[in-house]
Every structure is written in structure tokens, then in C-alpha cells.
Amino acid sequence: MAKILQNAWLAACLGAITCNVLAVERSAEKNYLLRCVGCHGQDGAGAPNQGIPAFPGLLDPLYSNDLGRTYLTHVPGVRASSLSANEIAAVLNHVAQRWAKAPHELERFTAEEVQVRQKVEVPDIVALRRHLTGYFRARGIELAPYPWP
Template structure:
């Protein structure tokens, strides 16, 4: 089940005063990510949408994890250019994992999106196994 986001909440958030670059990334998060991950970044287990807190920074601190992040369906279908994707990803990291991973650059997004990924769910399992072997735990992901 996707998390509902009220129009009033989106409009109030869009009206909040924020820095120009962060403001656009915040708006892009609301318009392209919050419908599934929610305004609080917690997603839903029932909907198969992983939570950001205590997880996204660990994933973004790993090279394979960064590749995975560029291939999740919401990123692939976001209709944003690579610089805008980098800005939204950096917004997510700043909100839910400050200081846990290096910021994304547009050039890195371009490079990682060019990596062929046949099965993003299998890649997510590989990332989770790699991180677990290093003693890290990331958000549950119920897809088979």
C-alpha cells in the first residue's frame, strides 16, 4: 500500500522557505518520491517500499549500493536529469543519513545509470547480503 500524501501537506511543504537548490530537490522529493516513501521517509513494509532512516546512508556508503540506488524503479522513472537525480539523492541523504555517505554528483549518476542491471530485486539482495556480511543491517525488503 502506498502512503497517502495530502494535497494540503504537499502545498504547505512547497511553500516552506528553503534554500533554492535544496528547495527544488525537496519539491522533487515530494512530487516523485513521497508518494511511496512518505514525507517521513519510512515507506511501507506492506507496499514493499523500504525505509530511509537507518538504512539509506549505509547503502549509499557502498559502491554496489550506490549502483542499486540509481536503478530503483522510482529513480529510473523519475523523469529527472542526472543532475536533478543527484540533488534529490543528496536531499534524501541529508534528511535521513547526514554525514553517512558521500554526496552524489551528476557525473556519478550518469556513470551508475549506464551500468546494466537486469534484475534490480536481485541486485538489492546482493547489496543486502554484502552489507550484512560486514555487520550492517538495512531496511527490510519483502520482494522475493
């Protein structure tokens, strides 16, 4: 009887862990749908003529660069999302997995990283984006169009 109870307890724990892992993945997609689709669209195409950059094939430089990663955690929609650091990390990882050219080569965000990067003061997100665009352009790498002045 003790062995049966022990196995049942172990099965329940493993089931809970599996459900939590799946919930995080669903949560990232759900949070993208609830908080990002309005601007970036379901296909990640954005609205470049309105200053909303497209995602497909244009994310890798930002995810691969220290300052680019800070920028991603300060994008106005991310900052205003009311998501936890864990949820932001999951959404950023979901976006990279879905639209980066080489998602398996990109470092995944963690909640701890999001917390640290969001503490970095970014007084002007447009100026930061402009700086990153110039930095990458000088290296022959184009980011998604960004028409802000």
C-alpha cells in the same frame, strides 16, 4: 557612474547565483515531494509491507558502498522519475541529508556520477538488492526490510 553600474552588475550576478543555489535546494525537496512521497512518505517511513523500504537510519550502508550507490541510481522510482541527472543527484543528496545517520560522512552524488552509474546495466534490481542485503548482513549490517522474492 561606471563604478555604480559595475557594482549593480556584480550585485545582480551574485543575486542570480544565490537564487540558483537556493532553487537547487528547493528543487530537491520539491522533487522529493512530487516524485517520492507517494511511496516513501513525507517522513521517509516507506511501506515495508509493500516492498517500499524506510529511509531513517538505514541509508548509510548503501550510500557508502560502490554497488550500493549504483543500486540507488537504479531504483525503479528513480529510473522512472524523468528527472535529470542533476535533479536525481540533488534528490539523493536531500534524502541522505534528511535521513542518514551520519550524512556529513557520506559522499554527495554529482550529476556526472548519476550519469555514469545509470549506464551500468542492472538487469534485475531485485537480485541486486538481494545481493546487497546478503553482503551487508554478512558484515552485521542490516538494511531496511525488503520483502521481494
